[in-house]
Amino acid sequence: MDNSVKTASSNGLAFNPDVAALPPYNAGMNVAIARSISGRNDIARLASNENPDGCSPAVLAALASPDLEPWRYADPACTTLRGALGLKLGVDADRIVIGNGSEEMIAAISRAILVAGASVLTVVPSFGLHEIEPLAQGATVAKVAMTEDLGFDLTALEQVISQGPRVVFLSSPWNPVGPALDRPALERLIAAVRPGTLLVLDEAYFEFADASCPNGLEVLRQSNIPHIVLRTFSKAYGLAGLRVGYAICSDADLARVVTAAKTPFNVNAAAQAAAIAALGDEAWMQASVARLRGERERVAASLDALGFKVASSQTNFLFFDCRGDSATLAAALLQEGIIVKAWRERGYERYLRATIGTAEDNDRLLRALEKAARR
Numbered sequence: 001m002d003n004s005v006k007t008a009s010s011n012g013l014a015f016n017p018d019v020a021a022l023p024p025y026n027a028g029m030n031v032a033i034a035r036s037i038s039g040r041n042d043i044a045r046l047a048s049n050e051n052p053d054g055c056s057p058a059v060l061a062a063l064a065s066p067d068l069e070p071w072r073y074a075d076p077a078c079t080t081l082r083g084a085l086g087l088k089l090g091v092d093a094d095r096i097v098i099g100n101g102s103e104e105m106i107a108a109i110s111r112a113i114l115v116a117g118a119s120v121l122t123v124v125p126s127f128g129l130h131e132i133e134p135l136a137q138g139a140t141v142a143k144v145a146m147t148e149d150l151g152f153d154l155t156a157l158e159q160v161i162s163q164g165p166r167v168v169f170l171s172s173p174w175n176p177v178g179p180a181l182d183r184p185a186l187e188r189l190i191a192a193v194r195p196g197t198l199l200v201l202d203e204a205y206f207e208f209a210d211a212s213c214p215n216g217l218e219v220l221r222q223s224n225i226p227h228i229v230l231r232t233f234s235k236a237y238g239l240a241g242l243r244v245g246y247a248i249c250s251d252a253d254l255a256r257v258v259t260a261a262k263t264p265f266n267v268n269a270a271a272q273a274a275a276i277a278a279l280g281d282e283a284w285m286q287a288s289v290a291r292l293r294g295e296r297e298r299v300a301a302s303l304d305a306l307g308f309k310v311a312s313s314q315t316n317f318l319f320f321d322c323r324g325d326s327a328t329l330a331a332a333l334l335q336e337g338i339i340v341k342a343w344r345e346r347g348y349e350r351y352l353r354a355t356i357g358t359a360e361d362n363d364r365l366l367r368a369l370e371k372a373a374r375r
């Protein structure tokens, strides 16, 4: 395969070189392809950290309601949804920006804050877009590696943060690894932030974390640093296919510039209605999260018993060292109709990430891993 970066089309059109050189985003495998490779219909989809319980019936009712008018433009300001979130979070609605998934907010933040040559800090292994979107703006990205015991390297993070990168992107709980920063750790990193740095705390998996984990929004509220907390309806609320996430900004000026960096009608009418309905049925989300947390502990203990080194997790997935090339193991699992994510960042190819699914899918994963280990 030709891996060289093509900076122009074959008929001479020059591309934006920063965009042409972007690494690909490692998205989960398409289910139709998985069916054709495995010859099975019952695919266990454990690659994209979706909610296997589906979503609240209130969401399905909102989507079927005659109030939904697909022929009208949706409210570009997402006024009702921002109002509901503002009330729930105790934040002024003018500090909240709604995105077409929180991934759009990562792109908008990068576009709003970064200029060519700016420096960004994140971690490795990383959530791909924390690197890809800054690179698309011509920024340079430094990545602090996880520790031997599969945790955050606080000393190294503190050191690079104190050098004043323009933006720090950290997910906590951490995708793909799983642990969350505890309160002292988060406070330590906040204390290292110098004027001119924006700290973006991506809490996509916030709802899955134990009560012992801090609410980043609360901790950051007590600091006076510029910050953005990202949350999403894709995971705990089960709306991944509808694309709704949001940015809670430390002040309205920051929210205004992030808003300016996105497209105006970015969140469609169905997505807005669904998110509002989901917020109205928190009990469904909490019941699902409780079940998934229980499954997470059960699967982690079984992986441990099979001899895998598993990272601690405050999320709906587990990250473990599969003692060989994870792509080989992922291919063997695919033959059994199970899609997982083999990690491909350099130095981390031994790791595999598996989403917590239904109890049945989790059992299938464990049986298939046991079978693969016997080979």
Ligand SMILES: Cc1ncc(COP(=O)(O)O)c(C=O)c1O
Pocket (backbone or CB within 6 Å): 048, 049, 100, 101, 102, 103, 104, 127, 171, 175, 202, 204, 231, 232, 233, 234, 240, 243, 244, 245
């Ligand atoms: C850490 C993190 N941030 C953001 C996202 C994007 O989520 P969405 O765009 O579906 O809201 C994901 C999705 O997997 C994620 O893991």
